Amino acid sequence: MKLVTIIGARPQIIKAAALSRAIKTYYADHIQEIIVHTGQHYDDNMSQVFFDELGIPHPDYNLHVGSASHGVQTARMTEGIEEILLKEKPDFIVLYGDTNSTLAGAVAAAKIHVPIVHIEAGLRSFNKAMPEEINRIVCDHCSTLLFTPTKTGLENLKREGFPVDESGPSTLRQAQGPTTTVPTINNPKVYHCGDIMYDNSLYFSDIAEEKTDIIKRLSLNDKPYILATIHRDTNTDYPERLSAIFRSIIKLSEECQVVLPLHPRTAKLLKTNLDETLQKQIFSCQNIKLIPPVSFLEMIALERHALLVMTDSGGVQKEAYFFKKPCIILRPETEWVEIVETGNAVLADADEGRIMQAWQHFKGSPPTVFPEIFGDGHAAEFMLEKMLLANTNC
Ligand code: UD1
Numbered sequence: 502m503k504l505v506t507i508i509g510a511r512p513q514i515i516k517a518a519a520l521s522r523a524i525k526t527y528y529a530d531h532i533q534e535i536i537v538h539t540g541q542h543y544d545d546n547m548s549q550v551f552f553d554e555l556g557i558p559h560p561d562y563n564l565h566v567g568s569a570s571h572g573v574q575t576a577r578m579t580e581g582i583e584e585i586l587l588k589e590k591p592d593f594i595v596l597y598g599d600t601n602s603t604l605a606g607a608v609a610a611a612k613i614h615v616p617i618v619h620i621e622a623g624l625r626s627f628n629k630a631m632p633e634e635i636n637r638i639v640c641d642h643c644s645t646l647l648f649t650p651t652k653t654g655l656e657n658l659k660r661e662g663f664p665v666d667e668s669g670p671s672t673l674r675q676a677q678g679p680t681t682t683v684p685t686i687n688n689p690k691v692y693h694c695g696d697i698m699y700d701n702s703l704y705f706s707d708i709a710e711e712k713t714d715i716i717k718r719l720s721l722n723d724k725p726y727i728l729a730t731i732h733r734d735t736n737t738d739y740p741e742r743l744s745a746i747f748r749s750i751i752k753l754s755e756e757c758q759v760v761l762p763l764h765p766r767t768a769k770l771l772k773t774n775l776d777e778t779l780q781k782q783i784f785s786c787q788n789i790k791l792i793p794p795v796s797f798l799e800m801i802a803l804e805r806h807a808l809l810v811m812t813d814s815g816g817v818q819k820e821a822y823f824f825k826k827p828c829i830i831l832r833p834e835t836e837w838v839e840i841v842e843t844g845n846a847v848l849a850d851a852d853e854g855r856i857m858q859a860w861q862h863f864k865g866s867p868p869t870v871f872p873e874i875f876g877d878g879h880a881a882e883f884m885l886e887k888m889l890l891a892n893t894n895c
């Protein structure tokens with residue numbers, strides 16, 4: 502079986518590590534993976550570092566599209582991906598998540614009838630102002646094999662008309678499509694399999710402890726700290742929202758250190774969207790550690806040792822949960838609703854009052870119960886089994 506995997510943005514490179522690892526470990530003789538990097542993320546600390554650190558094979562192709570408006574970036578990627586698909590003739594294209602690289606892969610493949618595997622299918626924010634919401638809806642509705650990381654993802658797809666056969670034992674690993682039909686582009690199949698990021702967090706968490714010294718390097722030993730990340734356009738591109746988040750970081754820093762690995766988008770927009778006084782306060786505060794993006798191993802080490810996580814990232818809010826940390830979500834809604842429903846995260850948006858209230862809440866009573874909602878850490882193997890099965894039956 503031949504797969505073309507599309508990656509482009511940081512979290513996709515990290516997710517792809519789990520699938521490539523499972524191919525190498527279990528299916529080296531049966532599955533050939535061609536990796537295509539769109540070049541959506543290109544700084545070394547947003548891309549190369551993950552290849553070096555996580556053992557991901559070097560991309561077979563790099564489209565080097567770089568940054569541009571949504572239309573231009575997506576169009577350039579679509580053109581490049583189409584050319585590669587025509588040349589490589591894979592059995593499936595594998596797409597992760599909801600970025601412009603995902604959308605481009607879906608459009609390119611669907612138009613020339615290459616079956617699509619969507620990993621992290623079914624998630625919805627119900628907010629179409631988010632570019633990611635458009636990307637994930639389009640991708641899901643073009644896909645042939647859809648793998649949902651959570652029960653909510655599965656329910657969303659059901660509601661959108663995907664056929665789901667719920668007869669038989671309802672274990673996590675049960676195939677959720679009618680077992681007799683072969684998935685085709687007109688007869689997609691949905692599987693609930695758990696979260697591929699969970700595979701990675703389990704696999705790399707001890708390795709991170711061994712191989713990184715970030716806690717020591719930042720002099721964080723024995724000192725409580727909040728780990729924060731900000732990169733959503735809805736936060737970075739609106740001065741009043743970005744200012745509210747940073748005002749709350751300054752307030753939090755009066756009680757606790759704040760470590761903030763800055764996404765390049767945020768690093769750039771800090772300088773234009775925050776007033777000078779606020780910038781001065783942030784850059785001069787001893788208790789705020791503004792650092793460049795860190796590697797994945799460093800990030801999970803930081804998450805493991807943090808008191809609390811504050812983020813607008815999808816991946817980081819989940820990882821907070823994996824490492825049993827409370828999380829303040831800097832968004833009005835989340836696709837990962839289970840984290841909020843279990844009481845382990847709070848939606849605070851870019852609202853200073855709500856952020857401080859959430860901090861007081863978690864400081865007073867940190868959560869202790871984190872039910873298993875993201876599968877068993879073997880999502881990648883399960884997905885490969887299902888791809889092989891679908892390919893044999895086709
Ligand atoms: C993208 C995804 C978002 C995902 C995030 C993960 C879309 C629409 N958005 O957002 O869903 O959560 O990646 O991090 O696909 N930049 C650099 N160097 C880089 C990459 C980006 O400087 O290596 C800067 C550029 O100024 C660029 C900006 O960051 O314009 C935004 O990059 P882009 O890839 O368009 O979107 P992200 O905000 O990274």
Ligand code: UDP
Pocket residue numbers: 511512515730732762763793794795796797798800801813814815816817820
């Ligand atoms: N991450 C990282 N270094 C950082 C910040 C994040 O390795 O400095 C990892 C993080 O652990 C998670 C993924 O990047 O696995 C999340 O990516 P991001 O927040 O950029 O995007 P999102 O998940 O919101 O799409």
